[in-house]
Amino acid sequence: MSLTLHLDTAAWRAHLAEVAVSTPGLVPVAKGNGYGFGVARLADEATRLGANTPALDTLAVGIADEVAGVRQGWSGSIVVLTPWSAHDPVATALLDDPGVITTVGRLDDLRTIVREHPGARLLVEVRTPMQRFGLEPDELARAADLLGDVTFEGWTIHLPLAGDALAMGRDLSRRALAAAEAPVWLSHLSAAEYDTLNGELGVETRLRMGTKLWLGAPATRRVTARVLDLHPVSAGEKIGYWQHRALADGWVVVVSGGTANGVAMTAPSAGSSLRQRAQSLVLGGIDATGRALSPYSIGGRKRFFVEPPHMQSSLIFLPGAGAVAIGDEVPVEVRLTTAVVDRVIDSSDDSPNHEETL
Numbered sequence: 468m469s470l471t472l473h474l475d476t477a478a479w480r481a482h483l484a485e486v487a488v489s490t491p492g493l494v495p496v497a498k499g500n501g502y503g504f505g506v507a508r509l510a511d512e513a514t515r516l517g518a519n520t521p522a523l524d525t526l527a528v529g530i531a532d533e534v535a536g537v538r539q540g541w542s543g544s545i546v547v548l549t550p551w552s553a554h555d556p557v558a559t560a561l562l563d564d565p566g567v568i569t570t571v572g573r574l575d576d577l578r579t580i581v582r583e584h585p586g587a588r589l590l591v592e593v594r595t596p597m598q599r600f601g602l603e604p605d606e607l608a609r610a611a612d613l614l615g616d617v618t619f620e621g622w623t624i625h626l627p628l629a630g631d632a633l634a635m636g637r638d639l640s641r642r643a644l645a646a647a648e649a650p651v652w653l654s655h656l657s658a659a660e661y662d663t664l665n666g667e668l669g670v671e672t673r674l675r676m677g678t679k680l681w682l683g684a685p686a687t688r689r690v691t692a693r694v695l696d697l698h699p700v701s702a703g704e705k706i707g708y709w710q711h712r713a714l715a716d717g718w719v720v721v722v723s724g725g726t727a728n729g730v731a732m733t734a735p736s737a738g739s740s741l742r743q744r745a746q747s748l749v750l751g752g753i754d755a756t757g758r759a760l761s762p763y764s765i766g767g768r769k770r771f772f773v774e775p776p777h778m779q780s781s782l783i784f785l786p787g788a789g790a791v792a793i794g795d796e797v798p799v800e801v802r803l804t805t806a807v808v809d810r811v812i813d814s815s816d817d818s819p820n821h822e823e824t825l
């Protein structure tokens with residue numbers, strides 16, 4: 468037992484439905500840790516969502532290896548977002564799978580696929596200022612010349628989170644459409660920006676969405692850990708793997724969850740404000756006195772780690788005569804794009820007061 472995600476399933480699904488209705492070209496993204504829910508669960512949810520949204524016919528996964536994991540729950544088309552690589556035999560096998568749309572990010576790769584897998588369904592990625600994947604805009608016309616022999620599903624554009632997404636999306640879409648008229652698949656646009664481009668471009672416009680879809684409506688969920696054990700310690704007593712001295716009398720509280728769950732990877736890594744950066748420092752490391760604020764709350768506030776988290780449990784210091792009990796559930800703040808929870812349970816009928824009492 469380590470971390471539990473309590474989900475108000477009905478409220479979460481209402482949020483998902485709202486996003487689907489307001490985003491006609493929605494392509495849900497189910498990749499990696501499944502945004503804390505697991506990709507299989509997301510595949511089921513996408514199917515449920517699609518039952519009322521006929522346009523929702525495609526699910527996106529991050530890599531070829533994730534396709535098998537969503538197939539049980541999803542029978543529509545599946546886009547693999549990471550561009551095809553000649554070094555990936557799983558991705559290569561999927562080129563001949565009629566249910567899979569492969570992304571191509573290099574002109575040479577496109578030539579290879581056209582020659583060896585003429586039946587493939589392809590999206591061609593356009594390089595953005597992110598400089599991650601994709602063809603240079605001046606390669607697009609040459610790409611268009613090659614597309615006659617495959618099923619060309621459209622251009623794909625992955626926009627950075629910073630900067631003027633609408634202007635970048637518009638400019639790159641126009642350059643792609645000048646090379647060949649086809650649907651444009653985008654990400655990281657606001658609802659209003661998406662509406663604008665959808666109205667302007669004159670082709671089908673799809674919007675991939677992961678974080679804002681699955682992790683929107685944060686009030687619908689909370690993550691808890693369990694108090695596994697606790698021990699009274701005196702000021703100066705040595706504790707933990709590293710035998711640091713306790714700074715005061717109090718309790719070592721052993722809570723579930725550790726590095727295997729992504730605990731203490733909760734800081735906003737791309738934080739741009741000074742406060743966010745300071746928070747990253749504190750949550751990511753340990754200060755000069757050997758203390759780092761943990762993401763675990765006991766008695767209504769975050770408590771310090773005794774030392775960095777262990778693999779599946781963490782040692783927290785609770786000063787004074789704290790009266791937390793073994794078996795108590797305590798809130799833990801985790802970033803769900805990096806966290807691994809062991810259970811997701813429906814919290815619709817949880818008691819309204821989740822705070823621990825001291």
Ligand SMILES: *Cc1c(COP(=O)(O)O)cnc(C)c1O
Pocket residue numbers: 496498548625654655675676677678679
């Ligand atoms: C991960 C990913 C997305 C979804 O990103 P979120 O920020 O989670 O919405 C969209 N497009 C591509 C190409 C991605 O790799």
